[in-house]
Amino acid sequence: MEILDILIIGAGPIGLNCAIEAQKNNLSYLIIEKGTIVNSLYHYPLYMRFFSTAEKLEIDGTPFISPAPKPGRQEALEYYQGIARQKDLNIHLYEKVVKVFKIDDVFEIETTKGNYFAKNVVIATGFYDIPNLMNIPGENLPKVKHYYTEPYPYARQKVVVIGSSNSAVDAALETYRKGAEVTMIIRHSEISKSVKYWVKPDIENRISEGSITAHFNAEILEVKEQSVIFKDYDHQIHEIENDFVLAMTGYLPDFEFLRNSGIELNGDCLNPQYNMETMETNISNLYLAGVVCGGKDTHLWFIENSRAHAEMILNNIISKLENR
Structure with a gap:
């Protein structure tokens, strides 16, 4: 031996x-x-x-x-x-x-x-x-991705990105620039301070000008076949159309x-x-x-x-x- x-x-x-x-x-x-x-x-x-x-x-x-x-x-x-x-x-x-x-x-x-x-x-x-799972209904649907590799599959799609770290910001910016309609759902009140310093102004400017929609202090509640349901900072419940969810939750x-x-x-x-x-x-x-x-x-x-x-x-x- x-x-x-x-x-x-x-x-x-x-x-x-x-x-x-x-x-x-x-x-x-x-x-x-x-x-x-x-x-x-x-x-x-x-x-x-x-x-x-x-x-x-x-x-x-x-x-x-x-x-x-x-x-x-x-x-x-x-x-x-x-x-x-x-x-x-x-x-x-x-x-x-x-x-x-x-x-x-x-x-x-x-x-x-x-x-x-x-x-x-x-x-x-x-x-x-x-993956750090969200543990919500619909998380196991094929449209939910916990790993992001490249933006091309998401062209002309309604994409929800969960999170505000480097991976979430990269996914949001890249898919947006390939023609996706991007919505970010973020638990915190701002983009993470750990985001790469040369990328952070880019995402903040895209949000500020309305090219990317961001809901801060928000939480996703459920993923459906053609939509997602989330709660905003006022605890209001919203449902928006959706094709893919990129769950960049770590x-x-x-x-x-x-x-x-x-x-x-x-x-x-x-x-x-x-x-x-x-x-x-x-x-x-x-x-x-x-x-x-x-x-x-x-x-x-x-x-x-x-x-x-x-x-x-x-x-x-x-x-x-x-x-x-």
């Missing part, structure tokens, strides 16, 4: 960085990824641009060359998948981890294709896989998987318990890396500020090995 030094769950940028650090330190490792390399980035909107500049997305000191001030999705895919090829990283793709459990000092990792054993496990699964980590792995989740945001200096959870030798660390607060961690997790984790693992 082979027992790996480290098994990494997730081949996103931070998972790749963990593998590179393991490789540098001559530790046996394996990444298991349920989709393709940097799977979450692959499912981003086709024309999405990062908030961060290219150098802040780099891993392992490998230059990320981009002709634009802010790199886009395709450039990021080329960069991270290129690193995986160049480093010849040990990755199993299209294999989902079902369960992680510990027997004495060894983890057994059950996947859709078999079982693996490791002394240490790093969970770097991100948060893009589970995404969540797989909390059930974290719980089943033995990780304690705390507070309303279900923050996973971990040591901020080592990234080790309440389970010895089980680590978290990347945006999964933030629980429901998915804006807390991103590539730029979680790249350091890989080195922190490997330093802790190596120090334990040296002290045995």
